[in-house]
Amino acid sequence: xxxxxxxxxxxxPFLPGALIGQFxxxxxxxxxxxxxxxxxxxxxxxxxxxxxxxxxxTLPGMNALADRAFARFDLMGLLMVxxxxxxxxxxxxxxxxxxxxxxxxxxxxxxxxxxxLKSAAWFWKREKRRDGWHWIEPRTEDHADRARWxx
Amino acid sequence: xxxxxxxxxxxxPFLPGALIGQFxxxxxxxxxxxxxxxxxxxxxxxxxxxxxxxxxxTLPGMNALADRAFARFDLMGLLMVxxxxxxxxxxxxxxxxxxxxxxxxxxxxxxxxxxxLKSAAWFWKREKRRDGWHWIEPRTEDHADRARWxx
Amino acid sequence: MTIRVVFLGRLxxxxxxxxxxxxxxxGQIDWDGLLGMIGAQMAEVVHAETVKLALNxxxxxxxxxxxxxxxxxxxxxxxxxxx
Amino acid sequence: MTIRVVFLGRLxxxxxxxxxxxxxxxGQIDWDGLLGMIGAQMAEVVHAETVKLALNxxxxxxxxxxxxxxxxxxxxxxxxxxx
Numbered sequence: 001x002x003x004x005x006x007x008x009x010x011x012x013p014f015l016p017g018a019l020i021g022q023f024x025x026x027x028x029x030x031x032x033x034x035x036x037x038x039x040x041x042x043x044x045x046x047x048x049x050x051x052x053x054x055x056x057x058t059l060p061g062m063n064a065l066a067d068r069a070f071a072r073f074d075l076m077g078l079l080m081v082x083x084x085x086x087x088x089x090x091x092x093x094x095x096x097x098x099x100x101x102x103x104x105x106x107x108x109x110x111x112x113x114x115x116x117l118k119s120a121a122w123f124w125k126r127e128k129r130r131d132g133w134h135w136i137e138p139r140t141e142d143h144a145d146r147a148r149w150x151x
Numbered sequence: 152x153x154x155x156x157x158x159x160x161x162x163x164p165f166l167p168g169a170l171i172g173q174f175x176x177x178x179x180x181x182x183x184x185x186x187x188x189x190x191x192x193x194x195x196x197x198x199x200x201x202x203x204x205x206x207x208x209t210l211p212g213m214n215a216l217a218d219r220a221f222a223r224f225d226l227m228g229l230l231m232v233x234x235x236x237x238x239x240x241x242x243x244x245x246x247x248x249x250x251x252x253x254x255x256x257x258x259x260x261x262x263x264x265x266x267x268l269k270s271a272a273w274f275w276k277r278e279k280r281r282d283g284w285h286w287i288e289p290r291t292e293d294h295a296d297r298a299r300w301x302x
Numbered sequence: 303m304t305i306r307v308v309f310l311g312r313l314x315x316x317x318x319x320x321x322x323x324x325x326x327x328x329g330q331i332d333w334d335g336l337l338g339m340i341g342a343q344m345a346e347v348v349h350a351e352t353v354k355l356a357l358n359x360x361x362x363x364x365x366x367x368x369x370x371x372x373x374x375x376x377x378x379x380x381x382x383x384x385x
Numbered sequence: 386m387t388i389r390v391v392f393l394g395r396l397x398x399x400x401x402x403x404x405x406x407x408x409x410x411x412g413q414i415d416w417d418g419l420l421g422m423i424g425a426q427m428a429e430v431v432h433a434e435t436v437k438l439a440l441n442x443x444x445x446x447x448x449x450x451x452x453x454x455x456x457x458x459x460x461x462x463x464x465x466x467x468x
Contacts, residue, residue: 017172028193029195032187032189033188035186035187035188036183036186038183038254039184041252042180054462057444089180090179104292104296107258111262114258124463124465125466126394145255203314205310273310273382275382286311287383
């Protein structure tokens with residue numbers, strides 16, 4: 001069965017529901033779909049968030065991550081969409097969705113991709129707070145999360 | 152912050168996208184939402200699937216599972232919707248969605264609920280194949296999946 | 303003076319019905335009494351450790367400790383097959 | 386005879402720009418040569434082990450082994466902060 005792959009960087013807001021609906025339709029016969037949607041958190045003093053990337057590395061890096069997910073898990077399809085640019089609280093930043101015959105592959109693939117996107121993908125994030133812009137470095141937990149997968 | 156909980160047994164087909172959209176709206180300020188949707192698998196000779204339950208145990212059991220998920224993970228909201236009755240391939244059987252400030256809680260809560268729904272919830276499943284109806288017992292992997300959580 | 307016995311999953315196929323009302327002349331019934339009233343084939347199947355019993359919606363830790371009275375509902379629960 | 390140097394993340398704040406074109410009179414430049422052309426403050430920051438370097442879109446295993454020629458693009462990459 002052909003594998004369905006949809007890896008994108010988006011400069012404009014997106015609706016996860018629309019992406020996931022199309023993605024699920026494109027994977028007939030699946031057993032389960034796991035999806036994670038990350039949003040800009042509200043209520044913690046963040047007024048805006050800007051994600052920058054380096055074109056020659058970022059999209060190839062996401063595709064290489066997808067290659068590894070397909071090699072590691074038994075997947076029918078993988079969707080990985082990441083925002084770049086300026087966002088406000090409540091806006092989706094990232095949507096990863098994996099379709100598989102069995103739920104364990106779908107859930108683990110999403111977990112794997114999110115852990116690597118968080119600490120190993122070529123994105124730089126800064127947050128605007130009342131006192132101005134602050135660059136964000138990965139949290140210790142993010143490195144620990146990635147280490148679970150043996151790299 | 153109040154926790155949002157939506158636990159349901161449904162006798163009719165449902166659209167996961169509609170449930171998840173409402174659920175996400177009901178949890179402002181979240182950091183991430185993880186969702187798993189299980190469907191009746193197609194292409195493996197299953198013509199129909201029937202899920203039966205025992206009313207006095209099934210819904211209380213799902214609520215007790217939700218209690219445990221809220222106690223174990225730092226969640227803002229949890230949606231757990233399960234079909235009962237007759238279904239055909241491609242129809243959603245189960246939708247579990249967890250909203251949290253941090254992705255690890257959201258992903259792990261979905262993983263936890265699915266493992267327990269698969270092997271410990273009060274559902275009985277039978278599949279109609281060309282040669283008639285067959286009762287399905289849990290797979291060994293389902294028990295192993297649940298054992299990961301220490302019970 | 304009856305109890306209701308509900309058969310779940312494949313037990314309903316064996317019973318040929320989802321539930322029966324059993325007459326309870328003595329007003330109470332224990333596990334052995336129940337086995338004697340549901341037929342030899344069903345008795346053998348539900349004797350297996352994997353079959354659980356719920357009395358009025360609560361699963362008993364030990365089904366052999368069953369004591370049911372008129373008006374109660376007993377459910378016989380084979381292994382679940384999940385979501 | 387120039388190379389392009391791209392500053393990512395907080396390095397762009399330090400540089401005051403996303404990228405510069407540097408004249409390359411000798412046609413080639415190595416890591417020490419690059420450090421000498423980007424200012425003392427930036428040189429100190431990018432010297433840190435956590436700052437990576439990409440040459441024409443490929444991350445170098447050892448940035449100190451850099452040899453870049455006219456027309457190349459060098460990117461200086463501070464620690465990423467993920468999705």
